[in-house]
Amino acid sequence: MKAVHFGAGNIGRGFIGLILSQAGYEVVFSDVNVALVEHLRQKKAYTVRLANEAQDILHVDNVTAINGNNLDEVAEAVAQADLVTTAVGVNILRHIAAGIAKGLELRMARGAGPLHIIACENAIGGSTQLKAHVYGHLSLEQQEHASRSIAFPDAAVDRIVPLQQNDDPLEVRVEPFYEWVVDESQMIPGTPRIAGIHYVDILEPYIERKLFTVNAGHCVAAYLGSYYGFATIQDAMANGPVAALVRQTMEETGAVLVKRYGFDAEEHAAYIRQILDRFVNPYLTDDVKRVGRSPIRKLSANDRLVRPAMQAFELGLPVKYLTLGMAAALLFVAADDPEAVQLQADLQAIGASGTVTKYTAIGEEHPLHAAIVDQYEQLKKAKT
Numbered sequence: 001m002k003a004v005h006f007g008a009g010n011i012g013r014g015f016i017g018l019i020l021s022q023a024g025y026e027v028v029f030s031d032v033n034v035a036l037v038e039h040l041r042q043k044k045a046y047t048v049r050l051a052n053e054a055q056d057i058l059h060v061d062n063v064t065a066i067n068g069n070n071l072d073e074v075a076e077a078v079a080q081a082d083l084v085t086t087a088v089g090v091n092i093l094r095h096i097a098a099g100i101a102k103g104l105e106l107r108m109a110r111g112a113g114p115l116h117i118i119a120c121e122n123a124i125g126g127s128t129q130l131k132a133h134v135y136g137h138l139s140l141e142q143q144e145h146a147s148r149s150i151a152f153p154d155a156a157v158d159r160i161v162p163l164q165q166n167d168d169p170l171e172v173r174v175e176p177f178y179e180w181v182v183d184e185s186q187m188i189p190g191t192p193r194i195a196g197i198h199y200v201d202i203l204e205p206y207i208e209r210k211l212f213t214v215n216a217g218h219c220v221a222a223y224l225g226s227y228y229g230f231a232t233i234q235d236a237m238a239n240g241p242v243a244a245l246v247r248q249t250m251e252e253t254g255a256v257l258v259k260r261y262g263f264d265a266e267e268h269a270a271y272i273r274q275i276l277d278r279f280v281n282p283y284l285t286d287d288v289k290r291v292g293r294s295p296i297r298k299l300s301a302n303d304r305l306v307r308p309a310m311q312a313f314e315l316g317l318p319v320k321y322l323t324l325g326m327a328a329a330l331l332f333v334a335a336d337d338p339e340a341v342q343l344q345a346d347l348q349a350i351g352a353s354g355t356v357t358k359y360t361a362i363g364e365e366h367p368l369h370a371a372i373v374d375q376y377e378q379l380k381k382a383k384t
């Protein structure tokens with residue numbers, strides 16, 4: 001069995017590649033980082049180190065890699081694959097679509113069997129978004145043909161994998177916790193299950209619970225941590241006031257989730273406590289710049305801050321900490337992050353109100369708009 005996985009980065013090697021290899025797949029990574037591709041081709045194996053007291057090591061073998069810029073090679077790999085997965089970043093999905101589409105054309109011409117394509121990104125409907133990009137490269141007739149044998153089930157993935165600083169360029173240090181949830185209702189019936197994946201009939205509660213709790217809390221830790229001058233999530237969370245604001249943000253999103261999905265309030269409180277423990281794992285060092293990366297994406301309407309805030313507002317629930325998180329995101333400065341640079345340029349050019357409207361899609365007439373702008377001005381003033 002062969003799996004093609006796009007993105008041999010932290011989550012690609014540290015989570016998806018590991019699970020698929022353990023499940024018996026040969027994993028072919030497709031990546032545009034030529035040095036990484038070369039290392040994988042030569043070693044054909046790598047290690048995953050768990051961030052626990054024992055520093056357990058897991059060996060991943062039967063892997064190789066191809067250059068993601070070589071469209072013919074990518075297409076051939078997809079044509080021969082039994083499974084395709086991705087962890088490239090949701091904004092990169094459009095860039096891998098042409099190679100996948102070409103691979104699907106080959107499969108259809110050869111009469112190949114059914115295929116699942118699973119985007120493992122932090123986004124609602126990641127695989128559905130990838131499908132739209134891939135179908136953009138296919139004719140209507142090809143789309144109709146593909147829809148009979150190719151499925152794009154959405155997924156939620158959870159494992160904290162920070163930036164790596166190991167001597168071995170392939171080794172990856174990951175937290176012990178992991179959760180990979182796949183929407184079985186979008187799969188081809190009768191497909192064998194893969195050990196390590198949790199299959200569900202309705203994914204929405206799982207992806208929203210993950211994005212609105214883990215990722216909302218995480219980005220608030222990053223943005224407030226960065227604001228107060230901390231370099232890592234661990235340092236930020238060691239600061240009592242920052243840790244309290246992170247917890248309060250997760251309690252706000254928790255109230256939304258409990259109300260919308262009928263989650264048990266006690267169980268959800270335990271889920272929050274578990275995540276707070278994960279954030280302070282002493283065996284990991286996670287840079288606030290990584291966790292806060294791409295602030296424009298994180299401020300977008302369907303992402304971890306704005307979507308739960310709008311839902312909370314609709315339900316008459318408090319949003320004070322979520323809007324504070326958005327205000328702190330506007331103050332996120334990272335010279336090597338193009339979205340952070342763009343955000344600061346917009347704040348200079350069109351001001352806070354215009355920037356909030358542009359990126360969150362919350363218009364000036366909405367009460368949350370003024371709340372975000374006011375909190376931004378207060379944070380900015382307190383800094384000077």
Ligand SMILES: NC(=O)c1ccc[n+]([C@@H]2O[C@H](COP(=O)([O-])OP(=O)(O)OC[C@H]3O[C@@H](n4cnc5c(N)ncnc54)[C@H](O)[C@@H]3O)[C@@H](O)[C@H]2O)c1
Pocket residue numbers: 006007008009010011012030031032033068087088089090092095096120121122157158159160161162
């Ligand atoms: N790191 C985590 O803790 C974590 C956890 C859950 C989900 N995720 C999600 O997984 C995705 C990847 O995150 P990451 O932390 O592994 O990032 P990463 O930067 O470590 O890995 C991304 C990889 O994709 C590669 N890439 C970029 N463009 C490509 C292309 N056109 N074709 C093939 N490969 C390409 C990059 O070279 C890189 O190796 C993101 O959507 C992220 O939100 C990350």
Ligand SMILES: O=P(O)(O)OC[C@@H](O)[C@@H](O)[C@H](O)[C@H](O)CO
Pocket residue numbers: 122157158159160161214215218219290291292293294
């Ligand atoms: O990957 P992003 O940029 O969407 O979010 C940064 C982190 O919050 C994220 O990578 C978490 O570590 C991960 O989602 C944990 O499962």
